[in-house]
Amino acid sequence: MRNQGIGSWPARRARMSPKRTAVVHDGREWTYAQLYDRVVRLARVFAERGVRSGDRVAYLGPNHPTFLETLFATGTLGAIFVPLNTRLAAPELAYILRDSGARLLVHAPTHAEIAAELGSGAEPVDVLDLESYERLLAARPADPLDEPVADGELSMIMYTSGTTGQPKGVALSHANIVWNSLNLLIDVDLAGDEVTLVNAPMFHVAALNQTVLPTILKGGTLVLDSAFDPVRTLELIARHRVTYLFGVPVMFQAIASAPGWADADLSSVRSMICGGAPVPESLIAIYTARGLTFLQGYGLTESAPGALFLRAQDGPSKIGSAGTPCFFTDVRVVRPDGTDAGPGEPGEVLLHGPSLMTCYWHKPEETAAVRSGDGWLRTGDIAVADEDGYLTIRDRIKDMIISGGENIYPAEVEDVLYRHPAVAECAVIGVPDQRWGEVGRAVVVLRAGAGAEPDELLDFLAGKIAKYKIPKSVVFVDTLPRSGSGKVLKGPLRASVGR
Template sequence: MRNQGIGSWTARRARMSPDRLAVVDDGREWTYEQLHRRSTRTAHALAKLGVGNGDRVAYLGPNHANLLETLFGAGMLGAIFIPLNARLAPAELAYILGDSGASVLVHSPAHAETAEALGKVVSKTVDFDTYEELLADASEDPIDEPVDQEDIAVIMYTSGTTGHPKGAALSHANVHWNSFNLLIDVDLAGDEVTLVNAPMFHVAALNQTVLPTLLKGGTVVLMPAFNPVRTLELIKERRATYLFGVPAMFQAIAATPGWAEADLSSVRTLICGGAPVPEQVITTYQARGLTFLQGYGLTESAPSGLFLRAKESTRKVGSAGTPCFFTDVKVVGPDGDELPPGEPGEVLIHGPNVMPGYWEKPAETAKALSEDGWLRTGDVAVTDEEGFLYIRDRIKDLIISGGENVYPAEVEDAIHKHPAVADCAVIGVKNERWGEVGRAVVVVRDGEQLEPAELTEFLAGRIAKYKVPASVVFADSPLPRTASGKLLKTSLRATYGDG
């Protein structure tokens, strides 16, 4: 095949295991042969809409088989796929479509009104009904457009917690090497049944669960949106073996009434990432006898960075692990020199999974990537004597109190251990004496009560005195998070900070 990209995957799988079950979506099932046929039809349909090599095709909707078919169909043409965050406002989506120059938007019925408004930015919009009509008339003739490994496969837009989001342009090689990292680190099997309840517009859901599973020949079971009760039901019904989630998702699953009795006997591996993982979340799942692994990465690294493998999951609880197989990671100081164990510094990532740059943003790319290709993450970590990394926080979220560095994620982890705490965040607020001090924003579990003094007393002795928040406020509603589960500290500072 001249196509060396992900657009060739369905053909390669169809010739290798045509009758294996590839995708389950709302009870409907596709074998690898059927997935290949529909993806080929999608490619021909997109070509009729004027899509060619290098053009951009966007998708707006829930986790759905149409997303995968559009991804693979675009890949067959050498086009670039853009999965849109379905939770964004129309103005935010319009920015992304304009920034990427997408020419076609495939969208679900639930987003028809938004898609109509976005028609001013993108030349063609295709709803699911029209999509099926286009496929019904499309050819299944093979397509073998030349696609190189270094061509761009996917543009995934960052969370945009500050300013406009940037499009991380991931090459086919980035996606391939990330999949290889995942297959080695998790040791996925050909009979894997992967339950996908995190949104596939998020790099971890798509690249850490769906694509490696399909590469290996397993089955992906799609949920349109996260639902903790339905997650437990589908684990039992489909005998799911593998799941990814952000900490807030795993917390919600463990808080459901049916958690204690849920049949989890089929589950081999759970991986968690996207935000600092409280130790309590890890131990809750380990108490059920489950292999709960933690990973660390960024959209810009597709997202491989670090992984805590099964053998070390208990001994190194709380660590993000060591570098993935084909990836190198180091912790450096402000001068760029690598730091010894125990000293906090910025995490840098290097490897064939790291993006070549942000879409048409050379200045931003230069800030993120060193001349020799090291990705500056903006995250703080320390290593231990064995080379395991512990992620502390974002550099920009660091609180400097009386000359001491306070990492909010470390304090949040301690607060999460209080049995009455459902969720929490720590932000910095101005202080005349210390310059800045911590403030804890806490959500209390239903039926529980908690006083500020009780929480600060609980933290005494667990963390250094200077790390204990100087004030505690309680939130009546869930804390604001991005679609990938990261706390929106900017929003929290605006609501609960010093203005």
């Protein structure tokens, strides 16, 4: 087989385990043989519409089997997959299609209106809806395709959330994806009988590369849910005997607060991983109290994404840490002058390894700003390493608060605030102060039916963190603004309550 990219994975799986269930969605099941059959037919549809090696194919829609089929059919032809964030508005999506130079847009019925708008815009793109998709698949032969694809060629372009300026396209090669999958499989003992629940959006790197692709590599079963719902999550785990799932902290918080949590049948779950944002220790304790293996890690789109991992055996003694480097990843924590920070000393996280992105798509200056000549990637994240080399992520450099010359890392303060029984969600931002230059402000969402006064929350922090780290004010809100991956958007938060 000449195709060494991930587009060949359905063919390779179909020859190894054709009768295993590959995908479950909305009451239907597809075996690996059926998945491969549909991928080959779709690749022929794409080829007839002019898609060639190196072209870009975009997908817009929620978690659905067609997302996977589009990904693999694109890879079968040596083309490049561009997953689109369904939360973006039409102008934002139009920018990504234009920036990536997408030749074809496949979309779900839920996004027909916005897809039609994109398809007829100033720079129109060929649009394929799912009704035409199914009709065209049925009329195409399932004869094997074997386009030569090298592992160093680009596999996908995943656009960052664009919290500052326009989003950047992170270009990941087939090799990047393979090395990341190997890192994950070394850290999490996925098995051939794995049943993986996927309800975090697959257009984000963690859901796709930390759960979906490693599961397919091992020949497990994917249970796709189009949208996250905490009550349905508990139902799906029990119904399908789910063994593995991923979520961001806000998802796991919602699951643990859902009706039925106390009596939910979670006996099938072998491991769950949490990432995408700093994980409060109080949240980890909730899951470990249920006897669950709650793992966490750290990474970013630019590293495909795995970089650090806290393994099961280290969880109890290093709770709250993001762990140590993944097997094929090297990590440094450095001072502003580039020298290595000592244990307990905050510094920027640098990464090196074969899973790191090829580049920012068509942005050589932005790429050079984060990649050194010898291949190290600047993450923009602050961490502290302990004496054993376990890293704790403090915050983004841009979110750090400098108050009277002291550095305050909001995530550290938020972690303590989460321990208060009335706090459902929280975020700490910096606000201007005449005396100190900048001070902290806690923005808090209270639990349903709970009450708390600002002074009560500030008094709760006293003695748990240094006095200078305690915010000077508290603002209560109904919700926190979040990105599609669940990260709190502190830019909009500062704009709304930071004055």
